[in-house]
Amino acid sequence: MAAENHGWVGMGWxxxxxxDIRRRLDEGADPEKWSGGRPLHRAAVFGSPEVVAELARRVEDVDAPENGVTALWExxxxxxxxxxxxxxAAGADPWRPSFGGYSPGRLSLAGPTPxxxxxxxGEGLTASERxxxxxxARxxxxxxxxxxxGMGLACVAGIDAVEAVRRLEAAPVADEVMEELLEAPHEYDMDESLQFIGVTSVPGGCVVTQPWGxxxxxxGVLTxxxxxxxxxGLYANPKSGNQGSIARHGTVEGWDLHPGGGAQENDTSEEVLASYLFQYNAVAYSCAFAGLRPTDRRAVVGPPDLWVALPRRDYWSH
Structure with missing residues (x-):
């Protein structure tokens, strides 16, 4: 058995x-090591209950952490x-504190299997967490x-579409101009198509959107x-994935964030809960962060309340 694969060569998703797992283990595969991580954590996400149980009975500590969390958390x-x-059932502790002070058990109370x-x-969710x-879920x-x-959007708290247009000093766009652009936005020069945005009022604020950019x-828009x-702000970059940003009181305070991604070790309890609730759902995460409560998807996918054109200026130096 080569040291670098620990008996798990060929194992992927x-x-x-x-x-197969039992055979590998019987032949000397290391239940504690796999490709820089732990087999039990991998099986917790990509395995079957039978595989999880088999690995769990072979490890020294079923709650041994990887990247700060247990297999049960995963x-x-x-x-x-x-x-x-x-x-x-193998002895993992559902109430062991982890990221943001949450335990796997308390986090599960907020999800689909409470x-x-x-x-x-003494355990449970607070009224605000519930x-x-x-x-x-709503x-x-x-x-x-x-x-x-490929979509870009900004979820703005506390102002409506008209106020957003005023702040951006944007100008209304004729229907025929937008009809032609919407037929094939990617056939336009990017500098030209980027100036057109949609704006829609929703409960809690408004959504600024651009389906193609x-x-x-x-x-400079966020500030x-x-x-x-x-x-x-959210840009669903087709090349590198969802990119989030936060602007507050005219200042960008967060950039290259990962809405809908997993929680990180230093996240607050609010961030951990949001990461769990909106896993793989960057648009809903963005709306929730700003306290927006849309009743349908129109503010995001259109048609918006208003199509407007941004004035030409440098939006990257704020």
């Missing part, structure tokens, strides 16, 4: 074949309840599923929109 975050149950574990006295979870349902690759989250308020 599929960790569901318990007979199973809960990945929405793999059967794997989570297998880990708990009865995953028996809840001890409200956040309920609103997340928002995700209201927006539904759609392709937003990143203009709404350019720094103007966020005067005396906060906004969250």
């Amino acid at each position: 599929d960790w569901t074949d318990v007979d 199973a809960v975050v990945s929405r793999k309840p059967d794997n989570a149950r297998a880990l708990a 009865h995953l574990f028996s809840v001890p006295e 409200a956040a979870a309920d609103e997340a 928002l995700i349902t209201a927006l539904g599923t759609f392709d937003y690759d 990143y203009a709404p989250q350019m720094p 103007r929109l966020s005067v005396d308020t906060v906004c969250y």
Whole structure:
């Protein structure tokens, strides 16, 4: 067995074949090491309950961490309840604190399987956490599923579409101009097409959107929109994935963020909860961050309340 593969050569995304896993282990595969990580963590996300149980009985510590979290945390975050149950049955602790002070068990109470574990006295969600979870479920349902690759948007708290247009000093666009552009936006010169944005009022604020480009989250747009308020910008970059940004009181304070991505070790409890609730849903995450409560997806996919043209200026130096 080569030291670098620890008996797991050929293992990729599929960790569901318990007979193969058991054979490898019996032949000397290391239950503690795989490709720089831990096999149990990999199986918690990509495996079957049978594989999880087999690995769990072979490791020294079923709660051994990888990148700061346990295999049980990974199973809960990945929405793999059967794997989570297998880990708990093997002795994993659902109430062991992790990122943001959350434990796997308390985090699960906010998700689709709140009865995953028996809840001890004193554990549970606060009223504000329960409200956040309920609103997340409503928002995700209201927006539904759609392709937003290549889209840019800015979710702005506390102002409507008319105020957003005023702050941007944007000008109305004739219907015939937009009709022609919308037929084939990528056939236009980018410098020309980027100046056109849609703006829509929603409960809690407004959404600035561009289905074909990143203009709404350019720094100079975000700083103007966020005067005396906060906004969250998103560009669903087709090449590198979702890119988020935060602007508050006219200043960009967060850039190259990962809305809908996983929680990080130094995240606050609010950030950990949002990462869990809006996993792989960058648009809903962006709306929720700004406190927007759209009742459908129109503000994002159109048609917007207003099509306007941005004045020509340098939006990258704010």
